[in-house]
Amino acid sequence: MSADAAAPSVRVLLCDDHAVVRAGLRALLASAPGIEVVAEAGSGEEALARVAALGPGGLDLVLMDLQLGAGLDGTETTRRLTALPGGPRVLVLTTYDTDADITRAVEAGATGYLLKAEQPDDLFHAIRTAAEGRTALSPPVAGRLMARMRAPRPALTDRESDILRQLARGLGNRDIARALFISEATVKTHLGRIYAKLGVETRSGAVAMAKEQRLLP
Structure with missing residues (x-):
C-alpha cells in the first residue's frame, strides 16, 4: 500500500x-x-x-x-x-x-x-x-x-479621518459638526472629498470601504 x-x-x-x-x-x-x-x-x-x-x-x-x-x-x-x-x-x-x-x-x-x-x-x-x-x-x-x-491606500487628511471616525459611529452631519466644532457645510464638503477618494457614493459605503482599507482603528 x-x-x-x-x-x-x-x-x-x-x-x-x-x-x-x-x-x-x-x-x-x-x-x-x-x-x-x-x-x-x-x-x-x-x-x-x-x-x-x-x-x-x-x-x-x-x-x-x-x-x-x-x-x-x-x-x-x-x-x-x-x-x-x-x-x-x-x-x-x-x-x-x-x-x-x-x-x-x-x-x-x-x-x-x-x-x-x-x-x-x-x-x-x-x-x-x-x-x-x-x-x-x-x-x-x-x-x-x-x-x-500593490494598490496604495487612499490618503485622507487628518480632518477627513476625524469625520470618517464619527461617520463610523453612526453620527449624522449635525452631530459630527458639533463633535468636531465645525459647521455642517464643512462636514458636507469633507464628506464629498472622502467619497471621491474612497470611490463610493454613500455613508455606509464609505464606512465599509474604510474598514476594508484599514483606515479605521
Whole structure:
C-alpha cells in the first residue's frame, strides 16, 4: 500500500444553505480519494452545532459558502469556527469574488477561497491543501489580493479621518459638526472629498470601504 493510500482521509463538513448544492458536492467528493464528507449544515448556526458535536479534532475542514440566508453568514461563521480550540480549517467555496468578500473571509480566518466555477480536480486539491493549513486560492482571487496589496491606500487628511471616525459611529452631519466644532457645510464638503477618494457614493459605503482599507482603528 502506498503512503498516499495509507494517509487518513480529510474529514469535511459541507456548509451551504441549498440542499441541492450540498447533495451535488457530496456526490462529487465521494469520487475523490482521501476526502470524506462526515457532516453537512444548511446554516451557520447548524455548522457550529455540528462541529461542537464532533468535538475538537473531529473534523479537518469546513467547505463554507458565504451567503447562508437568514442568521449567521459564512464570514461570521468562519470567524467563530476558526476561533474554536482545535477547530477545523475553513475553505470558502462561493460564487462571490468581490474585494470586500475576499478580504472579510481572509480576515475571518479562512485558509482558502475558491470559486464554484473551479474544476473538480482543482477543488479536490484545494481541500487537501487547506486541510494541511496551506493557503488555497482560485487564480482570480489570488490576482485580486495581489492587486490590492500593490494598490496604495487612499490618503485622507487628518480632518477627513476625524469625520470618517464619527461617520463610523453612526453620527449624522449635525452631530459630527458639533463633535468636531465645525459647521455642517464643512462636514458636507469633507464628506464629498472622502467619497471621491474612497470611490463610493454613500455613508455606509464609505464606512465599509474604510474598514476594508484599514483606515479605521
